[in-house]
Amino acid sequence: MTARPATAARGRPRGWVDDAVRLIEADARRSADTHLLRYPLPSAWCDGVDLALYLKDESTHITGSLKHRLARSLFLYALCNGWIDQNTTVIEASSGSTAVSEAYFAALLGLPFIAVMPSSTSSAKISLIESQGGRCHFVAESSQVYAEAERLAEETGGHYLDQFTNAERATDWRGNNNIAESIYQQMAMERHPIPEWIVVGAGTGGTSATIGRYIRYRRHATGLCVVDPENSAFFPSYAQGREDVVTGASSRIEGIGRPRVEPSFLPGVVDRMMTVPDAASIAAARHVSRVLGRRVGPSTGTNIWGAFGLLAEMNAQGRSGSVVTLIADSGDRYDDTYFCDEWVSSQGLDPSEPAAALEEFERSCSWP
Template sequence: MNATSLPERNRYLHQTVRTPLLPVCIEEGSPAIWCKLEFLNPSGSTKDRIARHILEKAWRRGELSKGGTVVEASSGSTSIAFALACSQMGLKFVAFIPESATSERELMIKAYGGEVRRIAGGMLEVLREARDVSAAEGWFFGRQFANRDNTEAHRLFTGSEILGQIPGGCVDAVVSGVGTGGTIRGLYEAFDEAGCGVSAHAAIPRNSELFNSNAECCSLRFSSDVPGVVEGISEIFSDWKCAKLTEWEVGDGECLELTRQLWSMGFPVGPSSGLNFAASLRVAKKLGPNAQVVTVFPDRMERYFSHKVFDEFRA
């Protein structure tokens, strides 16, 4: 196999996986929000898209080959996605995660054959350790917070899927929490390049202590209680110059309540979906009943079983 040939097994992710886009109305009289069901990706989150795309491009460039080792610094979904993609491509994977990350996430990474290294401190310390170890060992570092292939995955794949699914092929507004910044930037660029005249809206959770240390909900106003997102850490977002970006703050309690409401409607999502949906309702009310507002349900509920969002269901 030459350096530019992708492995033959399990080469299906971008070729055939198209997650649904559904109009979701939380209650009578509320605006319908177009929601991309990214929790239906193979490992249960939208991070499957960036993990596979980053690895495939690195493989084509000759930076990876069968048996190589991949490293990423992530408190949860991205590491899970990399672990799955590496298992499909015949690669080894080492996840560097904060000590505060939940056991559910560690188990999922290990189930796909990944190795987990817990690091004391926050994401800055985790990133530093992953960078140093990958450099010392000669391993490939995914660099989700800085790798432009992250944005490209959403611009080329997620965004183009949405444009092919939404009535009229045009989006008026895109709403998303901000972690790496890849989702909101990539989707905005896809819709803008298609001539939609789209605006971008960042969803920001307030009072983030309610999410506790198990949260992986994303925000522009970062907190030590939110592993995986630290102020100034995302080069993808900080380098983005978008004149049509608006911030929308949502109380954590509302995020969790909307997450439970989505469960009752049959959507097995995590708290970031409640955040995105809450902000989307605000945007839709501002733009009016004819606006086509798009958001993402980023991940599935099972990685949050020990999270506060499940407290009312515990015996």
């Protein structure tokens, strides 16, 4: 008698996961894509030099920020790796825009979501996460959020999304309408369709990793410039060629800058880095808000400061071309902080000098 071969099956029925992926993909189709805005630069700073600046407006995502893309990718990554099913509690270490967006996707799938954050987190941030159906779990110190998120995942049998490790892994950098592919498609009919520079900040490092990889994959001549705020480990790590840099201080510019070098940050795909003073980020956010007639967030100010510097450099060298950067989120979330003079002063910051530099840039394209 012929013995039957031994078999084993560990996989779960995929019906729920199939539907979860469908829901996320349907959500992406409904929201289409974010706009690419042309920033109104003066028409003629210098004879023969043609410059253009574009802003990819990520604030128009349904959860209001660039992190909507990351949250979508993290959920798809976890679902397709078999880490999330209909009984999974989803957990993240975040008190900001990532947690807001992740709470949205968890609610879309009918899953509980817990955001681990320091007890010092503002009530406004907590309210945003809770408004999307998330629950906030507090720790005494910001350095404890990672270990606590892991502990909660183990305790609940849940899944820790771990944005700082998985951001660069979860996004399909070859295409699938990622932010890089979207930028180049939207630029196709412009005067300078291949940007000289794309300028982004780094929080997890996922956005710069995606754009940098895509540039190389498509063999574009574009340079990738990453702008970094004060107290962040990314710039000194990049400049020194070290991964063990720790600053011991948190960034004051929400959404970007980290006290340690996160695993998703890939310095090898970055062509240039700049440090931007926090006062300059705030001044630039306020400046652009006045020009556009609506508020943009502080990390957008960091991006703009870097983009303006590159445009001034191109102008001085007599090089025409385009620069693209991001509106990462709306400034409406920051009424009581970056747009409040009392709060800015309480942080020991004075944006008046960089504000004057921005006015001079708009007048003459000169840069400090």
